[in-house]
Amino acid sequence: MPETSIMRILVVDDELVARKKLQKIIDSIGECKAAESGEAAITKEALLVETASSGEEALRRLKTFPADIVITDVRMPQMDGLALLEEIRLRYPDIFVVIVTAYGNIEDAVRSMKAGAYDYILKPFDFDVISMVIEKITGHKSILQKGVFLGKNRRKGYRFENIIGQDPKMFNVFQMITDVSKTKATVLITGESGTGKELIADAIHYKSPRRDGPFIKVNCAALTETLVNSELFGHEKGAFTGATAQKKGHFELADGGTIFLDEIGDIPIPTQISLLRVLELGTFQRVGGTSTLKVDTRVVCATNKDLFEAIKEKLFREDLFYRINVVHMHVPPLRERKSDIPLLVNHFLKKYCTETEKNILRVSREAMEILIRYRWPGNVRELANVIENVVIFCKGQEVLPANLTGQLRETPKxxxxxxxxxxxxxxxxxxxxxxxxxxxxxxxxxxxxxxxxxxxxxxxxxxxxxxxxxxx
CATH class of the missing domain: 1.10.10.60 (Homeodomain-like)
Structure with missing residues (x-):
């Protein structure tokens, strides 16, 4: 972390001894790290720590102390750590919350992680564990600052290129994008429908040295079996009925850039053979042609199918799978990163209010809780559609539970x-x-x-x- 960058940490515990001990550990982390590396990676001055003796006091402090991290004990009178986590997630969704729990209390740790905590630490405090958690968060913030547009208001939330999220699972995706974009390696992106696989392909291309080259997107599921070869590799005049002129295919058009093969699991077996040749040698022939063409095209693939099952059912070639699976990136479904839901809700609310010229200021606590609780089988795409619908029909300045469809309000069994x-x-x-x-x-x-x-x-x-x- 640069010397001028300050990481603000709020420690919350109803026990004075615990607060002071944790504060002392955090203050000493920077000094130890600087001594080990000889650099000001994390300095004492870079870690600004304040404390609060209750969940209620913590919320008051956050109004004037823009914390990056809140480390809170889970067992406190009145507002406990999980209730505080819920409040922070609703009010300040960009804050990283770390839960402190007693050694052996697995139930609290599991509940906090499922509720959207970034991580948990155990009592008695371990210097190395606390240091590792803070360094991990520092690293994640660094990733965001390199490729993320935060705007002037730090409470708007985190964005990596056009991808919104601060859940640890998404930071792993962000780090992989940063690393793989520097290479020419073939990438396979997997994930359920609506998770944002195309946005990740966009980020890989536009952060790569090929950013100024063409970026061709192909929806393989939309290609008919009779024309898929022609679309991908082009055709010569007279190659088939209706081929009245020579046509370049998507691979040829993407020469010097990137081709994104979305839903690659839907490509028929005969075409998979031709695709394998392009990936291995960079060469192909147009349909009806005899000349071998060579291209320099980076390939990014995506699918929501289980390709292992497709291989077992002889619907996908195993050799092609290993060729496209050089780098595998899995995008988690929205139900596995619930801490990102408030960020996404606020983003889409602002987006659709701007488009419709409406002035909806906020989502009520009750409505947000419903949105967080819902399973989102259609993932981010479904959430965007729900918020667009809400904006269209909402008559007031606040989104209430009544503005949400009955399906969302049903308690999941x-x-x-x-x-x-x-x-x-x-x-x-x-x-x-x-x-x-x-x-x-x-x-x-x-x-x-x-x-x-x-x-x-x-x-x-x-x-x-x-x-x-x-x-x-």
Missing amino acids: TKEFVLTLSSSSLPLAEATMMRKVLEETSWNLKQAAKELDIARGTLYSKMKKYGIEKPQ
């Missing part, structure tokens, strides 16, 4: 799973919960992912991480 934990390890608790849900759903991965409220791709990766396999 959830299934309860009884879980007994023999350890205070959060990873072990997560693995135990996943195995329990998988058993309850007869190892139906789609149903298990739904019950766990995570994407199926996330479930796959977690199962691999924890070594969870279906019994033979």
Whole structure:
């Protein structure tokens, strides 16, 4: 972090001893880091710490102290840490909230993470853990400052290129965009419909050395099987009925730039063979042609399909999968990054109010809570459509629950799973919960992912991480 950049931290705990100890640790972090590196990566002067003895006092302090991070104890009288987290998420969605919980209290840690906390730390305090959390947040802010348009008002929220978010999962995506955009590597972007895969492809191209070259977007799902080769690789005059002139294909038009193949899982097998050749050699022939053309085109692909299942069903070539999967970026569904919902709601509210010349000032607390609670199967695209509808029909200056459709206001039905934990390890608790849900759903991965409220791709990766396999 540059020497002139200040990270403001608000420590909240009802115990004076805990507040002073945490403040002392934070004050000493910068001095230790500077001594280790010989640089002012994080200095004592760069970490400005204030304290509050309750959730209510913390909210009063935030009116005049624009904190970047709030570190709050979870167990406090009157307004506890989770209630404070909820208030901060509604009022100041750009603040990173870190929850402090007693060692062994897994339930509080899990609840806080699901409620949108950035991270959690355990008591008794560990210098290295607190230092790591602060450095991680500092790194994420640095990513944003390099490619993000914050505007003059720091409370507007975080944007990376045109992608809005501050959830840790999105910071991982931002970091990958920054790293991969410098290369020519082929990228596969996966994620559910409406998660913003095209925006990520945009960011990769416009942050790359190819930004001044062409950027060709192709919706593979919209191409008919008879014309897909012609669209991608072009055709010669007379190549087929209706081919009255020579035509360049998308790959040729993207020479020197980037081609984005959206919904690549819908490309027919014969075309996949031609696509594999382009990726391996950079060469192809137009339909009806004999000359071999060579192009310098960077390829970015996206899909909402499970390509592993498509390979098993012989609908997608395994060799093509490994060729396009040089760099894999997974975009999390909106239900897995609920802390971004207030940011997105405020962004779309402002956008559609500007377009319709309406003056809706805010979303009420009750309406925002409904929006946060909803599962958003259509992800960010669905949220944008909902807010556009709200703006069109809202008659007042505040969005109320009555302005939201009945579907949003319905309380989601959830299934309860009884879980007994023999350890205070959060990873072990997560693995135990996943195995329990998988058993309850007869190892139906789609149903298990739904019950766990995570994407199926996330479930796959977690199962691999924890070594969870279906019994033979």
